[in-house]
Amino acid sequence: MIRRIHLGDNLEVLRDAVPDASVDLVYLDPPFNSGRNHVLCARPGGGEAGVAFTDVWRWTGESEAWLAGLRSGGGPRLAGTMAALSLALGKGPMAAYLAMLAPRIAELARVLKPAGSLYLHCDATASHYLALLLDAAFGPENLRSKISWKRTSSHNCARRYGPVHDEILFYTKGAAYTWNRIHESHGEAYLAGNYRADPLHPGRGRFKTSDLTGAGLRRGDSATPWRGYDPGARGRHWAVPTGRKLPGWLPLPRGYGELPVRDRLDFLDSAGMIHWPRAGSVPHYKSYLSESPGVPVRDLVLDIPPLSAASREKLDYPTQKPLALLERFVAASSNPGDLVLDPFCGSGTTLHAAENLERQWIGVDSAPSAVDTARRRMAAAFPGIAVDVAAPPGRGARRGRAASGALSQADPGGSRSARPGTPSEAGARGSRPPLREGRRGR
C-alpha cells in the first residue's frame, strides 16, 4: 500500500522516484500564474504566517534550461509547442510559467499507465495555453472534458466579466481509459419543477411521473386497453417497467415478469405506483426520487461549493480545494487499489480523497509547510495509517530520517510516520489545534 508524501521539487521527484507507467490517475493543481504570493495564515499557538508559495514568474536561466531539457527529452511535439509559445508570447511571465510546467507535463505523461487519466486544475489565465501543452503531450484526441467549477459567487471586476470559475482539463493517456459513471444530485430548481410530494404515501418521498407507454403501435398483449385507456388510439403501446426497474422495497408477486400486461398494471396500481391526474386521464408511472441515482456528472460543476473560512474541512493552507471535488475526479477516473498522484499536493486534498476511496496515493510539494499540513491532515483524518514522508531527492540521507530533518523548520517534532500517539504527533497536537477530520474519520 503506497501512502507517501515527498518534500521536494516535483520535477526531481518524478524523475527520481516515479517509474514509467506506474500511476493510474494524476491530479495537479499548480500555481495559476496569478502574479502574487499565496500567504499562509498564522495558526493560533503554532505556525507563523508567511508565504506558502510564490506564483510570480520571470523568464530566467532556469526557464532556458527547462526549454533545453524539453528539447532533449520531452518529446518533439511538446518541445516544439513550448518553443512556439515562447516565441509567440515573448519570454515574459506567461512563457516562464508555461516553461516551468511543460517538463512536468512530460514527466506526468510518462508515469501514467495506458488506461490512466490526468486532471489539470487551472483558471482562465493560462488554460488555453496549458491545453496546447497537454494536446502536445497526450494528443488532442485525448482531451475528454474541459470542466468548469464555480469556485466563487462574486468577484468585483469593474471593467470585465467577473471571473467566478476554475477550469479543469481532463485528458486520458489513450482511448481505453478507466471511467466510472458518477452521478450528481439534481439541482433544487429541477427537483422543485419535476418532483412532487405523494400525499397517499408520504413515507416514500417525492416522485415524478414517467410514461407507461412507448411510441409505436404493437399487436397483442401490449396493445390491450386497460381501465378505459387505449394506448393504440394514440399510436402507442404499453411499456410497463420490468421488475429490475421497480424499487427494491416493493414486494413483487411471484413471476411478475411473466404476467400479462394488464395484470402487471393492476399490481402496480394496487401498490400505489400509478398516478392518475384525473379520473379517466392518462395514467403515469411514479418514479420516486429515492430510486434515482441523480444525473450523470456534467462538465459544469455547480453543486460543490468553494470552501469558506467557516467550512468544516478548511485548514489554514491557501488555495485548498474542496474534498468533494477531488472525490468526484478520483471516483470517476480510478478504482479501489489504484495509485493516485498529486505533484502539487498543497494541504493534501487529493490524498485525503484517495484514502477515503481506498486508493493508494503519492503527494509531492516543495513547501515544508504544505507537507506538514498534509501529513497532519492525514493523521487526523485516518488515525492509525502510516504515511511515508520522503526527503527531497539527492540529499543523500535515508528517507525517514532525512524527512524529519527537512521538516524541522515547520515541525520541530517531525516524524516519518503520521501515527497519532507517537511522541512527535502528540507534541504537535499539544502545540496546535487539531485538524478537522475527513469523511471516514468524521
Ligand SMILES: C[S@@+](CC[C@H](N)C(=O)[O-])C[C@H]1O[C@@H](n2cnc3c(N)ncnc32)[C@H](O)[C@@H]1O
Ligand atoms: C495551488 S496549491 C495546491 C493546493 C491543493 N490542491 C490543496 O487542495 O491544498 C499549489 C502547491 O504547489 C506547490 N508547488 C509549487 N511549485 C512546486 C514544485 N515545483 N514542486 C512541488 N510543489 C510545488 C506549492 O507549494 C503549493 O503548495
